[in-house]
Amino acid sequence: MNNSNRRMSPSEIKEQLSKSNSTIGEMIRFVFGSVLKRRGLVLLNVFLLTIMAGLNFMVPQFTKNIIDHALPQNNQYALYSNIVWLLITTLILGTITFFSTYMMQILSQRAITDLRIETYNYILKQDYAFFQDTKTGDLMVRLTSDISNLQMLISSNTFSIIGNIFTFIGVLTFLFFQNWHLALLVSITFPILFVTIRFFRSRIRESYSNVRYAQSKINNQLQSTLTEIELIKSYTSENSETDKFKAIANESNNYSLTATKWQAIFQPLITLINTAGTAIVLLFGSLFVMRGTMTIGDLVAYTAYVAMLQDPIRSFSMLMNVFQTAQVSYDRIKNILSYYPSILEIQDPVIFPNPLKTGISLQQVTFEYDVETKPALNHVSLTIPSGKTTALVGRSGSGKSTITKLLTRMYDRSAGNITFDGIDIKDFNLSNLRQNIAVVSQDVTIVDGTIADNITYGTENVTQNHIWQAAQQADIADFIRQLPHQLNTEVGERGVKLSGGQKQRLSIARALLKNAPIVILDEATAALDNESEKAIQHALDNLMVAKTAVVIAHRLSTIHKADQIIVMNAGQVAEIGTHQSLLADNGIYRHLYDAQFE
CATH class of the missing domain: 1.20.1560.10 (ABC transporter type 1, transmembrane domain)
Structure with missing residues (x-):
């Protein structure tokens, strides 16, 4: 073993x-x-x-x-x-x-x-x-x-x-x-x-x-x-x-x-x-x-x-x-x-704090995907306050998505500490940790089944009222009502019968129904056109109400209202601040912002 x-x-x-x-x-x-x-x-x-x-x-x-x-x-x-x-x-x-x-x-x-x-x-x-x-x-x-x-x-x-x-x-x-x-x-x-x-x-x-x-x-x-x-x-x-x-x-x-x-x-x-x-x-x-x-x-x-x-x-x-x-x-x-996972659980796990009181903290976190490659994260320290929206921005490969993978323990950090309200991430049961985190990513996964199957995926003992409520908040309820079988409509393999925006709304409805205290949005609107992005942004705003939110975005126009913006560069934290303060600093964030709006 x-x-x-x-x-x-x-x-x-x-x-x-x-x-x-x-x-x-x-x-x-x-x-x-x-x-x-x-x-x-x-x-x-x-x-x-x-x-x-x-x-x-x-x-x-x-x-x-x-x-x-x-x-x-x-x-x-x-x-x-x-x-x-x-x-x-x-x-x-x-x-x-x-x-x-x-x-x-x-x-x-x-x-x-x-x-x-x-x-x-x-x-x-x-x-x-x-x-x-x-x-x-x-x-x-x-x-x-x-x-x-x-x-x-x-x-x-x-x-x-x-x-x-x-x-x-x-x-x-x-x-x-x-x-x-x-x-x-x-x-x-x-x-x-x-x-x-x-x-x-x-x-x-x-x-x-x-x-x-x-x-x-x-x-x-x-x-x-x-x-x-x-x-x-x-x-x-x-x-x-x-x-x-x-x-x-x-x-x-x-x-x-x-x-x-x-x-x-x-x-x-x-x-x-x-x-x-x-x-x-x-x-x-x-x-x-x-x-x-x-x-x-x-x-x-x-x-x-x-x-x-x-x-x-x-x-x-x-x-x-x-x-x-x-x-x-x-x-x-x-x-x-004979293959044994390297992500192990302790015998007596701690119950995840729900709701979070202080937030999430990374202290000197280092991580490499392969021991033969250079670290994807190198001595990263940052704080994600509870009940606030924290945006992660930076060039591709700067370590943004890696941070979210560490927060859900898809991977374990190589060095440093990750804590939730001061409790080490390894002290939680894996299922308990992940049940308290909802992830909406750019690559939406749609299961081969009905609309209802996709919204309720991973959440048990759900009533039809709860499903419709989540669909309403995700701005997809009107579309579902127009379908011949409504919630029982088959979506096809990998959701081939749905558009990109409809798939994204389904994933948001799924996250809303999960009602986890922590929400991770990993470039959730990157694959959509501007019109679809604006339509879905309202659903995302509903999802993040009273939640600790971590938002990864290439389009900086979507994170103006974030309480905190963390700029990543080459696996390290380069800048931290609000939209206005980072623009005023005239650093990497200002360069990325100007490049998008030229």
Whole structure:
């Protein structure tokens, strides 16, 4: 576990997510940990598999009795009775197989559902930096295809190995008892099978690892393309994007062909070795029959039992592909679950002060996004008084947005202190801290759902009156009333049915409904035209009433009325004052202001 407060660099995160060093035993313990939560079903299924092994052992005996006793003696009663018992045994075997398979499917589905939910929840609880440095498509593959591959380990075919093991031990013991010479000759093929499986194991695993890697690249490309379709259309880059996808698809195809090649060689080779075992039985068994030391019925039954011995080995060889694929997927899931966030919570957190009495304070705060780069903030000290509006201005990259990310603990400062009413930010529970801060940013996030879903997102136990009140204050209520289904109108994926201004009003309504004591506006109107900006400014004014507000703005015309303006430059505080005092100082703020209004 990484208990250090040091933030991992993007390269370290990528390296950790690409490690592959697990064993099959470790994977089985991990997967079957979920299965063993339902031990009753597991034990019942093992019991049924044991019965199936016994019934399978009985089937060749009926054939032997017919050949050695019923036919030579013209005993029709023996013939009929053995056939009836053969059918009854097969019927019972089929019934037990049905229940065993059905119960295994229940176990499999429930265990994998638990694992998928746990992994999904684990991913959501990672640091903000984790999502900045990992590919969305890759995470999707891990949550879908990789976990589905693990499900194959908890299938009826996998559990049948238990029955096959019982069958193998019982049948092999019986064959040595019946004719140890013949059993010894057949056993020669077993180590050959084992060596063959060992030889192909690493090669097949490596091939499927490459296949999973290529599939992740395909998903990343699809994710990137489908979310940037407007850019692609605008710059007519369909052909170039197709060429990129073609290269990745061809790479995936080559890896798949390599994996198929090894599998295509492996399966016939296993069949050849098993056939050699059958040939040994037929050759030497026939000689024993000719010498009178073995009956024809014994030979037929012996051949059937040898097939039973080969079935577990054949099943194991067929399942090897499943194990190899699953182990590659397990490595990828395990790497996700082995990542530990650097933003930690204390055991006994303090309740966030609501409302704030004094305000927020940063003392000598330093922060770098990567240890290999220069600090984004360098010994920053400033105070954000409660109930007032503080504006952060400065050139791009000066550290404005970084301050807001530190206030919400998306990142932790590298040095210095951040306090709310004198209480260190790390003394609060993360959820409690973020519940008391509402953020409205330039990049509005709209969820795929209804108008109501977007306004109430993150806020529970809300009435329709509360929703309409928030919409009214955000100046979007009239627009909603004109829609055919009003609050129940679908907005489309990423809000494609809404304009930029409408999306922004929805995000403001969401923040109003949250009613947090602290409001952060991160260039909330930067993407809007002047007319839309003026219309939305009234909604923002409603949002900031009686709130501690932090406003980041490039358009200095929007912050004239701020109680305090802090000018950032190269990660440091350059100037602090009001609009009028900063203009009078004739410094950086005056230069930025004049540049905008020339």
